[in-house]
Amino acid sequence: MEQSQNIFERVIEKDEACWNVIIAGHGVNGNGLKALELFELMQSSGCRPDSYTFMGVLMACNHTGMVTEGLKYLDQMQSLHGIKPKLEHYSCVVDMLGRAGQLSEALKLVNELPYEPDSGIWSSLLSSCRNYRDLDIGEKASKKLLELGPEKAENYVLLSNLYAGLGKWDDMRQVRRKMKEEKEKIKILKSHSEKLAISFGLLHTAEGTTLRVCKNLRICVDCHNAIKLVSKVVEREIIVRDNKRFHHFKSGLCSCGDYW
Structure with missing residues (x-):
């Protein structure tokens, strides 16, 4: 982001696209305050924000835990700027509320949406329920999620992770049986595939090499803690891109500050 910021500052005539990219970049990488500072500069420069601008602003609030600000900007989209969310x-706001542990508020927002909630919203809510061990809302989210995508293995993985986190092994085994009934080939272990990828990378790359891993689900708490420890023990930087953000692990710490 430092290089991106330097290039951005050299641009003399900045249009909406230029502002949107730099705001979103800081937002998704956890530099929320910088993203909001740029948003204010954008407006003072006379450049009008659009729906893409607000997507970056909301991501910034989401990845930095600025719930009050995020709700304010969601409201201002239409009330001040005439942009329909x-x-x-x-x-993004549902995910923000979920990450902050405000699961009841997140579910309330989902139920009041002017749109039909998609699988991404329910998946995000279910992941947050797993992190905060909320079985009631988690089961509601999983029911909707499986209605939308009964053939998708990742939906069963999320639910089984919720049950495993709560020590409900019988329920977890039932979900695994359901996966087999739906002819899914992906096992529960694959939900933690980043550990396997990192192990492979450590064995097949030179010492000091930065490891880069991508996965299609949000990284779980157990894997996140494990990778922090690995980065400290092997003295390597490990970059993991999950379905929400980049995680830069180094010396036992993560760039997300344990907030994702």
């Missing part, structure tokens, strides 16, 4: 804006 799209499903992806609401999805």
Whole structure:
């Protein structure tokens, strides 16, 4: 982001696209305060924000835990700027509330959406329920999620992770049986595939090499803690891109500050 910021500052005539990219970049990488500072500068420069701008602003609030600010900007989209929020804006706010542990508020927002909630919203809510061990809302989210995508293995993985985190092994085994009934080939272990990828990387790359891993689900708490420890023990930087953000692990710490 430092290089991106330097290039941005050299641009003399900054248009909406230029502002949107730098705001979103800081937002998704956890530099929320910088993103909001740039948003204010954008407006003072006379450049009008659009729906893409607000997507970056909401991501900034989401990844930095600024719930009050995020709700304020969602409201201001239409009240001050005449921009109707799209499903992806609401999805980001639902994720923001979930990450902050405000699961009841997140579910309330989902139920009041002017759009039909998609699988991404329910998946985000279920992941947050797993992190905060909320079985009631988690089961409601999983029911909706499985209705939308009964053939998708990752939906069963999220639910089984919730049950495993709560020590409900019988329920977890039932979910695994359901996966087999739906002819899914992905096992529960694959939900933690980043550990396998990192192990492979450590064995097949030179010492000091930065490891880069991508996965299609949000990284779980157990894997996040494990990778922090690994980065400290092997003295390597490990970069993990999950379905929400980049995690830069180094010396036992993560760039997300344990907030994702």
